[in-house]
Amino acid sequence: MVLTEKQKELVEQFGVLNEKYGLPPAECRVWGLFLVADKVELTFDEIMETLNLSKGGTSNALKRLQMTNHIDYITKLGDKKRYFRCKLNNWTQMTKENFEKFDELNIILKKILRNRNSKTTSFNNDLKEVTEFLDFIYNEMLLAINKWEAKN
Amino acid sequence: MVLTEKQKELVEQFGVLNEKYGLPPAECRVWGLFLVADKVELTFDEIMETLNLSKGGTSNALKRLQMTNHIDYITKLGDKKRYFRCKLNNWTQMTKENFEKFDELNIILKKILRNRNSKTTSFNNDLKEVTEFLDFIYNEMLLAINKWEAKN
DNA sequence: TTTTTAGTTCACAATAAAATGAACTAGTTT
DNA sequence: AAACTAGTTCATTTTATTGTGAACTAAAAA
CATH class of the missing domain: 1.10.10.10 (Winged helix-like DNA-binding domain superfamily/Winged helix DNA-binding domain)
Known part of the structure; x- marks a missing residue:
């Protein structure tokens, strides 16, 4: 070829x-x-x-x-x-798996947050906000994929 | 320490x-x-x-x-x-940049699609659907980030 | 049953990525 | 200005990743 x-x-x-x-x-x-x-x-x-x-x-x-x-x-x-x-029919699945990996990071961040010294209040609050942001995005992603799958 | x-x-x-x-x-x-x-x-x-x-x-x-x-x-x-x-205040920005990279792949896939031999109809249609899916997800991502930023 | 074909495995070589630490720069103190 | 401090740079070593190709397995053909 x-x-x-x-x-x-x-x-x-x-x-x-x-x-x-x-x-x-x-x-x-x-x-x-x-x-x-x-x-x-x-x-x-x-x-x-x-x-x-x-x-x-x-x-x-x-x-x-x-x-x-x-x-x-x-x-x-x-x-x-x-x-x-x-194979091209597995991209929604692949993308989903990608987002799972993205979520893995958040899982570790949450573990870290739970173990942090409570004295660094400001940092802890910021880290909490990061995990909330990542939770939010992850969720929106799953919704978006569902939306696509419903349409197609 | x-x-x-x-x-x-x-x-x-x-x-x-x-x-x-x-x-x-x-x-x-x-x-x-x-x-x-x-x-x-x-x-x-x-x-x-x-x-x-x-x-x-x-x-x-x-x-x-x-x-x-x-x-x-x-x-x-x-x-x-x-x-x-x-720095923890840059995660929305970081996440946005991550999605840009995700979009780069889609940009190449679209280029590939434009250059494909038109005879492989079924494959081409499948590839087109992949790019449409990636377009859709990318867009939903940007919307989600905006939504978060508006809330916070 | 020998030979050919299709692909896998694996020891080794080639390449690339990461870490080390000594030599260096540039600012501070004495 | 000599000595010290904080960090950077870079040649070298260490380690890890990729690729190679010859030897192999297993199925099919001759």
């Missing part, structure tokens, strides 16, 4: 952004490839050759993308190859 | 969580220390000694936390030392 310059550029842009969130470069590129490719089903070798990855690297990236639910694969009768596909 | 076991535990928990978001361990611990400490103003040496960090490491962590607007410092007349403090 040959990518246009534009496709390559988009794979890299998508990659760089996701690397900022801690994904390994190879995994970002594979995910990006699925998003820009002219077809929907990609084989192991196509991915490996198009992105110039090693076998191990390709295998690892695909494994991780499956574990994180970004891709899956189908098989075809009388054909040993796997046909990998990008 | 001596931390209780509970305080140490909270620093580590806060640290591990933030490391997941890509912050260096030392920086996470310094930030955490500010959150659990029994006092609000901490000096360079207190931080360094309490967390067993090197001078360079401490300096670097403090620099980064200042750049990201999590801490600042005050000085006192006839005293060369800096008194570092954790």
Whole structure:
């Protein structure tokens, strides 16, 4: 499979952004490839050759993308190859999970607040307000996702 | 400054969580220390000694936390030392910036969508729906933050 | 039953990120 | 001006993360 310059550029842009969130470069590129490719089903070798990855690297990236639910694969009768596909119907779920992680921080902040020395009143009040803000936002997020799901 | 076991535990928990978001361990611990400490103003040496960090490491962590607007410092007349403090009044701003980053991904997805081969109709429609969902959530987020700011 | 195909695993190499601490700067005190 | 204090910088080391490719497994074809 040959990518246009534009496709390559988009794979890299998508990659760089996701690397900022801690994904390994190879995994970002594979995910990006699925998003820009002219077809929907990609084989192991196509991915490996198009992105110039090693076998191990390709295998690892695909494994991780499956574990994180970004891709899956189908098989075809009388054909040993796997046909990998990008899943796009899981973004509300993914986003929800993102907000759960956001909430985890708040959970720790609340624990910290409960254990603080009561003498630092002003700081404690400010921290309390932060946790209330985060509670509020988290809740609004869940409402927003519900609203979207009701509409669609 | 001596931390209780509970305080140490909270620093580590806060640290591990933030490391997941890509912050260096030392920086996470310094930030955490500010959150659990029994006092609000901490000096360079207190931080360094309490967390067993090197001078360079401490300096670097403090620099980064200042750049990201999590801490600042005050000085006192006839005293060369800096008194570092954790800022808690910037969380709505921080949260807003987080959502901007979230929106960056959507911006790339929209670019990708515009460049896709029109033959993969179903995939393209799914991708379009993802971008619409992300648009919707981003917008709801901004509304939620405004709502909070109006209330407070 | 040998060979080919499709992919995984894993020891190792390459690269990148973080921490260390000695040498430095710049302000203070003596 | 010498000595001290508070913190920064930066070359080096330490540690952790990624990627590589050869050896492997397991299924299918010859």
